[in-house]
Amino acid sequence: MTDKDLSKNQIEKSNSADVFDLVFRGDIAPGHSDAEVKQRVAASFNLDSAAADQLFSGAQVRLKRGVDKPTAERILQRLCDAGAMAKIVPSSVQSETQESLPQDPLSLAPLGTNVxxxxxxxxxxxxxxxxxxxxxxxxxxxxxxxxxMVRETEVPPIKVPDLDTSKFSLE
Known part of the structure; x- marks a missing residue:
C-alpha cells in the first residue's frame, strides 16, 4: 500500500515530525460488517473479546505511540486488510491538539437528576x-x-335535464 492508496483522512503528513501515532476510533470500512471486522482485528492482533470490544467502543484510541512511519503504515495496512479504518498522525501535533480541546464539552445528567x-x-x-x-x-x-341528516329544505332542487333519446335504439 502506498501513500496514493490511502485517503487524506488516514494520513496527515508532517515534514518536521519523525515520530507518529496510530489513532483508531472504531470506524469500519464500507462493505464490511461490525462483527466480521471486530473478529478479524482480534485475530490479527491476538486480542481477547473484551479488548476488541474496547477498541470498537467509538472512543479515540492510540494503538501505537511514537513509532516510525514504516511501522505505523504496516500496522495501518493490517487494520485496513481487516476492514477497520485508522489514521496516522504526527505525535507532536496530536498531543498539542488534545491539550487545546476541552476533554468533555458536553455531558449527560445522571438518571433521575432534576434538570x-x-x-x-x-x-x-x-x-x-x-x-x-x-x-x-x-x-x-x-x-x-x-x-x-339533511332536511328537504336544505337540499337544492335537482334540475331534470331535457334529453332527446329518440335517436337511440337497442338494435
Whole structure:
C-alpha cells in the first residue's frame, strides 16, 4: 500500500515530525460488517473479546505511540486488510491538539437528576394541576336512528335535464 492508496483522512503528513501515532476510533470500512471486522482485528492482533470490544467502543484510541512511519503504515495496512479504518498522525501535533480541546464539552445528567430550574418546575406543576377546558356541547342535538341528516329544505332542487333519446335504439 502506498501513500496514493490511502485517503487524506488516514494520513496527515508532517515534514518536521519523525515520530507518529496510530489513532483508531472504531470506524469500519464500507462493505464490511461490525462483527466480521471486530473478529478479524482480534485475530490479527491476538486480542481477547473484551479488548476488541474496547477498541470498537467509538472512543479515540492510540494503538501505537511514537513509532516510525514504516511501522505505523504496516500496522495501518493490517487494520485496513481487516476492514477497520485508522489514521496516522504526527505525535507532536496530536498531543498539542488534545491539550487545546476541552476533554468533555458536553455531558449527560445522571438518571433521575432534576434538570429543570425552580421556575420551570413551578410552571410545569401549574400546567399539570389545571383542568382542561372542554367546549360547550349545548347547541348540539341527537336524532333517532334512520333520520335523514339533511332536511328537504336544505337540499337544492335537482334540475331534470331535457334529453332527446329518440335517436337511440337497442338494435
Amino acid at each position: 429543570l430550574d425552580d421556575n420551570e418546575e413551578m410552571e410545569g406543576e401549574k400546567a399539570a394541576s389545571k383542568k382542561p377546558v372542554l367546549p360547550s356541547l349545548d347547541h348540539l342535538s341527537l336524532e333517532p336512528v334512520g333520520t335523514r
